[in-house]
Amino acid sequence: MLEQSKAFSSFAVDDIEKAKFFYQNLLGLIVNDNPMGLLELKIPGVxxxxxxxxxxxxxxTFTILNFKVRNIDITVDKLVEKGITFEQYNNEYIKTNEKGISRGSSGPNIAWFKDPAGNILSIIEA
Structure with missing residues (x-):
């Protein structure tokens, strides 16, 4: 029934202008205003x-967006320079280093950070 439908993702924020600045100016993404007062993130290939x-x-309380990057260390450093703070985890499932990068043997190198509305995003080395 839906096999011909084009699906898309969406998520909420508490301040649309802060979100636009964050995604456009700090993450460097293309962000378009929608006539209904919404934002559209333009992500290549999706x-x-x-x-x-x-x-x-x-x-x-979960990751809403994951971005694949070639070199997680360089990307973390560049985002930190822009003022982004990476989450620190130290539990039985996730442990991050001083930069906020989890280097697990059972998964990819990954680091998490939040947008201004507190939504969790990640960068994954691929």
Whole structure:
């Protein structure tokens, strides 16, 4: 029934202007304004991702967007220079180093950070 449909992802933020600045200026993504007051993230190779405002927004407790990068160390350093802080984890499932990078033997090198609305994003070395 839906096999011919084009699916797309969306997520909420509490401040659309802060989100636009973050995704466009700090992450360097193409962000288009939508006539309905929404934002459209243009990610090469995938359908647009819709960002919508929600006044009673609560950040997701899981990763909402993952970005593949060639070199996680260089990417972390560049994002830190722009003021992005990486999450630190030290539990039985995830341990990160001083830069916020998890280098697990059972998974990829990955680092997590949050957008201004508290949504969790990651970069994954691929």
């Amino acid at each position: 359908n647009d991702i819709l960002i919508y405002p929600k006044t009673n927004h609560e950040p997701a």
